[in-house]
Amino acid sequence: MYKLAIFIPESHLEQVKSAMFQAGAGRIGNYDQCCWQSKGQGQFRALSGSNPYIGSQGEVEYVDEYKVELVCDDALLVGVIEAMKSSHPYEEPAYDVIQLVDL
Template structure:
């Protein structure tokens, strides 16, 4: 079992969640579409060679974003990350994948 966490502007919050849920991620027992989301502020500075969705090269950009956390079965994690990258507006989306211990 894994936990997938990612950061996304509000404009693409639902789009990214739906793309990831479509892979089967976010299931807990008899429930699907399970996620936790919190609002915060991210920042980044596009470097030379980048093609930023927001901001401009060499200037620090601060953006209201959401952090989304979902549980993910072992066999789905790669598909979930691919779906995230396809649905996310950023050239380089920030995400984390954590391996979880499962207790029964």
């Protein structure tokens, strides 16, 4: 089992979550579409060669985003990440993949 943490702009929150849920993420026992989300502010600066969805190259940009955390079964991990990337508006989405230990 893995936990994924993804940073999503507010404008695409439900779209990205929906794609990941459809790919099988967020299932815990007899429940589905389980996640934790918290609102915050991200920042980045697009470098030369980038194609930013928001902002301009060379300028620091601040964006209201949600950090969404959800679990994913080992066998579904690659498909869930592909679904996230294809539905996310950013050229380079920021995300973490954390392997969980069952104790």
